Amino acid sequence: MSEKSRLPSKFLFYLITVSVFLLILSSVFLLQFSKTSFTPSSVFKLILVNGTSVYFEPLVKSRQKQLPFLSSEVSRVDAIRSSKTSELACPVSNSSKKLGSLRKMKTMACDSTQALLRVFMYELPPEFHFGLLGWKGKENQTWPNVSIPSRIPPYPGGLNLQHSIEYWLTLDLLASNIPTVVRPCTVVRVHNSSKADVIFVPFFASLSYNRHSKLHGKEKVSVNKMLQNKLVQFLKGRDEWKRKGGKDHLIVAHHPNSMLDARRKLGSAMFVLADFGRYPAEIANLEKDVIAPYRHVVMTVDSSKSASFEERPILLYFRGAIYRKDGGVIRQELYYILKDEKDVHFTFGSVQGNGINKASQGMASSKFCLNIAGDTPSSNRLFDAIASHCVPVIISDEIELPFEEVLDYSEFCIFVHASDAVKKGYLLNLLQGIKQDKWIKMWERLKEIVHQFEYQYPSQPGDAVDMIWQAVSHKISSIQLKFHRKKRYDRSTSGIITK
Ligand SMILES: *[C@@H]1O[C@H](CO)[C@@H](O)[C@H](O)[C@H]1NC(C)=O
Ligand SMILES: *[C@@H]1O[C@H](CO)[C@@H](O)[C@H](O)[C@H]1NC(C)=O
Ligand SMILES: *[C@@H]1O[C@H](CO)[C@@H](O)[C@H](O)[C@H]1NC(C)=O
Ligand SMILES: *[C@@H]1O[C@H](CO)[C@@H](O)[C@H](O)[C@H]1NC(C)=O
Ligand SMILES: *[C@@H]1O[C@H](CO)[C@@H](O)[C@H](O)[C@H]1NC(C)=O
Numbered sequence: 001m002s003e004k005s006r007l008p009s010k011f012l013f014y015l016i017t018v019s020v021f022l023l024i025l026s027s028v029f030l031l032q033f034s035k036t037s038f039t040p041s042s043v044f045k046l047i048l049v050n051g052t053s054v055y056f057e058p059l060v061k062s063r064q065k066q067l068p069f070l071s072s073e074v075s076r077v078d079a080i081r082s083s084k085t086s087e088l089a090c091p092v093s094n095s096s097k098k099l100g101s102l103r104k105m106k107t108m109a110c111d112s113t114q115a116l117l118r119v120f121m122y123e124l125p126p127e128f129h130f131g132l133l134g135w136k137g138k139e140n141q142t143w144p145n146v147s148i149p150s151r152i153p154p155y156p157g158g159l160n161l162q163h164s165i166e167y168w169l170t171l172d173l174l175a176s177n178i179p180t181v182v183r184p185c186t187v188v189r190v191h192n193s194s195k196a197d198v199i200f201v202p203f204f205a206s207l208s209y210n211r212h213s214k215l216h217g218k219e220k221v222s223v224n225k226m227l228q229n230k231l232v233q234f235l236k237g238r239d240e241w242k243r244k245g246g247k248d249h250l251i252v253a254h255h256p257n258s259m260l261d262a263r264r265k266l267g268s269a270m271f272v273l274a275d276f277g278r279y280p281a282e283i284a285n286l287e288k289d290v291i292a293p294y295r296h297v298v299m300t301v302d303s304s305k306s307a308s309f310e311e312r313p314i315l316l317y318f319r320g321a322i323y324r325k326d327g328g329v330i331r332q333e334l335y336y337i338l339k340d341e342k343d344v345h346f347t348f349g350s351v352q353g354n355g356i357n358k359a360s361q362g363m364a365s366s367k368f369c370l371n372i373a374g375d376t377p378s379s380n381r382l383f384d385a386i387a388s389h390c391v392p393v394i395i396s397d398e399i400e401l402p403f404e405e406v407l408d409y410s411e412f413c414i415f416v417h418a419s420d421a422v423k424k425g426y427l428l429n430l431l432q433g434i435k436q437d438k439w440i441k442m443w444e445r446l447k448e449i450v451h452q453f454e455y456q457y458p459s460q461p462g463d464a465v466d467m468i469w470q471a472v473s474h475k476i477s478s479i480q481l482k483f484h485r486k487k488r489y490d491r492s493t494s495g496i497i498t499k
């Protein structure tokens with residue numbers, strides 16, 4: 001860093017010239033590859049980040065340590081540069097506007113008549129959302145200013161990040177009213193709830209569970225419980241809730257233990273969840289709720305650098321806790337079956353700290369990655385495997401998968417019933433029988449769909465945030481249909497049309 005401060009202005013000039021040259025070069029690439037935009041867009045972002053690290057120099061220095069999580073794609077850039085400079089996400093700047101126009105996206109604020117979904121967001125006080133991140137606004141300020149990505153309060157890292165979905169969705173709604181943020185106009189925040197299709201509840205429930213479940217000092221109830229109780233009271237008192245009994249409300253509760261106290265009372269709402277493992281069917285089900293991917297913790301492998309069939313020496317990879325309660329017994333059984341097999345990597349180990357690096361390397365050099373039911377049917381290992389272009393082998397009979405209404409997982413995953421997987425020799429026979437050309441097909445498909453599992457700010461067409469809103473829109477249509485049917489002979493509400 002000290003080098004930077006000594007840079008003569010001549011060097012800066014040279015740097016900018018080089019960046020501009022690369023920018024032009026990359027737009028040529030972009031045009032050439034408009035269909036398979038993975039390679040060029042990563043090249044483009046590389047330069048973007050470099051370019052803006054100049055624009056936002058002072059911020060970069062002060063924020064450097066806290067900002068590694070704004071975009072999962074940034075880690076890719078980092079790996080390439082192998083330097084410690086800016087860890088900014090795709091920023092909003094002159095150059096990103098160029099990127100926008102190249103992709104034919106609008107730089108105007110999203111128009112509510114064009115958006116797929118109009119969302120009203122409650123003005124809950126910051127203690128329910130960004131306050132949990134340590135953010136303090138000015139007096140009466142409810143939301144941080146999201147115009148400049150580098151100034152957005154970062155979400156804590158490590159395993160917290162897996163469940164950060166609440167954060168990305170809230171940011172996207174805030175951004176939808178800012179003309180300079182380039183993002184898809186799938187969803188727009190409206191300020192009149194009677195004009196909304198969905199009412200969004202901006203409570204960071206997973207973070208509240210992860211960070212505030214314990215009692216401190218003289219507290220009788222934890223902050224997590226207190227916030228949930230307040231939330232229930234608030235919602236039950238709102239006209240918006242009473243209108244449809246909460247059915248058009250969207251609550252993000254991605255951590256399986258989040259909203260533990262309130263989920264029953266708010267069970268009529270739509271939830272965004274990781275799976276249904278800890279929910280009774282009447283409270284959470286596919287009919288009304290949306291399954292969202294975990295935010296993966298390993299780096300996304302650059303599609304152009306993804307190891308091929310021959311370059312992946314390990315046939316089957318698993319790293320994680322072997323002994324789990326509840327549904328996790330199968331991990332143990334598989335461990336004893338597989339531990340001495342050649343080409344199989346099956347080890348204990350947490351995916352924290354250095355474990356993340358080990359897992360990144362391991363998955364990126366394996367042909368198949370095991371995803372076994374843990375103490376819940378889902379785990380972020382599946383999404384780590386996808387980010388590593390390692391074909392997932394799913395042994396979890398109760399698993400629910402994100403975006404399955406538009407994604408055919410059999411094109412890039414192998415599903416094995418738990419009862420088959422524990423038969424001696426079954427799994428290895430199956431995987432060894434998968435020929436190279438079949439594996440390559442799945443690997444190619446993985447590289448196509450990996451984008452749908454990326455959380456980032458600003459959101460991009462077809463990324464995880466965009467896909468979740470589309471899934472919500474599907475659910476809303478069917479909820480709307482039922483609501484209207486029920487009203488056919490209901491004279492008490494005649495004339496009140498709800499959009
Ligand atoms: C990024 O900037 C550094 C100087 O800060 C320069 O050495 C490097 O070549 C640049 N990388 C790209 C890809 O533009
Ligand atoms: C955008 O470009 C204009 C001139 O083209 C320049 O004055 C301005 O500082 C740039 N803005 C940013 C954020 O770099
Ligand atoms: C904040 O809100 C309160 C109550 O509405 C009001 O009295 C006060 O003037 C506001 N403060 C500022 C700085 O706007
Ligand atoms: C947010 O920040 C931008 C850039 O600093 C500024 O132009 C804008 O006025 C701010 N918005 C609000 C509501 O403070
Ligand atoms: C919200 O929209 C409804 C229906 O269009 C309208 O009657 C109402 O006046 C609006 N409320 C506000 C505060 O603008």
